Amino acid sequence: MMLVxxxxxxxxxxxxxTISGDIVSSYIWRGQDLGSAAVQPTLGVGYxxxxxxxxGSYGLVNTADTKEFDLTLAYTVxxxxxxxxxxxxxxxxxxxxxxxxxxDAHGTNHVFEANIGYDFGLASLQWFTNxxxxxxxxxxxxxxxxxxxxxVPFKLATxxxxxxxxxxxxxxxxxxxxxxxxxxxxxxxxxEIKVTDTFSIPVFGQVVGNPCSQKxxxxxxxxLQP
Numbered sequence: 500m501m502l503v504x505x506x507x508x509x510x511x512x513x514x515x516x517t518i519s520g521d522i523v524s525s526y527i528w529r530g531q532d533l534g535s536a537a538v539q540p541t542l543g544v545g546y547x548x549x550x551x552x553x554x555g556s557y558g559l560v561n562t563a564d565t566k567e568f569d570l571t572l573a574y575t576v577x578x579x580x581x582x583x584x585x586x587x588x589x590x591x592x593x594x595x596x597x598x599x600x601x602x603d604a605h606g607t608n609h610v611f612e613a614n615i616g617y618d619f620g621l622a623s624l625q626w627f628t629n630x631x632x633x634x635x636x637x638x639x640x641x642x643x644x645x646x647x648x649x650x651v652p653f654k655l656a657t658x659x660x661x662x663x664x665x666x667x668x669x670x671x672x673x674x675x676x677x678x679x680x681x682x683x684x685x686x687x688x689x690x691e692i693k694v695t696d697t698f699s700i701p702v703f704g705q706v707v708g709n710p711c712s713q714k715x716x717x718x719x720x721x722x723l724q725p
Contacts, residue, residue: 515544534556581616593608612627664683682710685708
């Protein structure tokens with residue numbers, strides 16, 4: 500019994516589990532408006548830098564909002580991180596029936612993206628590129644839509660802040676660009692609200708501007724996590 504208890508304790512120390520859910524006033528992603536108020540659950544497991552995460556977004560007030568379900572396999576060592584994400588949307592893709600298990604290259608709603616990045620401490624740099632799935636140019640050729648982002652975290656007046664700048668390096672139907680374009684300038688503030696001695700709720704506000712589309716957004720949200 501002592502041996503089993505020891506092995507269980509070691510496993511619990513090494514394997515990390517994430518269960519959380521964000522409630523947001525609107526779904527803004529990389530400077531794009533993807534829907535109104537939404538619940539966005541996360542379920543993930545991690546082991547020694549390797550992680551598998553499921554993430555989704557479901558509209559709370561507008562039934563026409565696209566439902567999203569993403570799976571990400573990632574590995575982090577030191578400041579370096581690499582990963583692959585499978586994005587799936589129930590509409591707006593090449594399959595009008597919105598079937599999850601349809602992976603045909605010219606008839607799927609999935610988009611597969613690879614990323615690599617490095618956290619330097621004072622700032623982090625990330626590069627993302629779609630390599631297959633529903634990502635084509637107007638002429639029908641594969642777009643390889645890409646996005647690069649720099650994020651700088653800092654603390655001010657007991658609040659955690661993050662300043663972000665993101666750009667699309669070349670033509671992309673997905674991001675609505677015809678060439679290089681800055682698509683995401685954001686400033687996010689997060690503050691934990693203490694409810695009890697053992698439970699608090701992170702509340703965040705974010706200002707987002709998209710110089711390419713000439714749009715700006717103000718987002719409010721909070722996170723629930725056991």
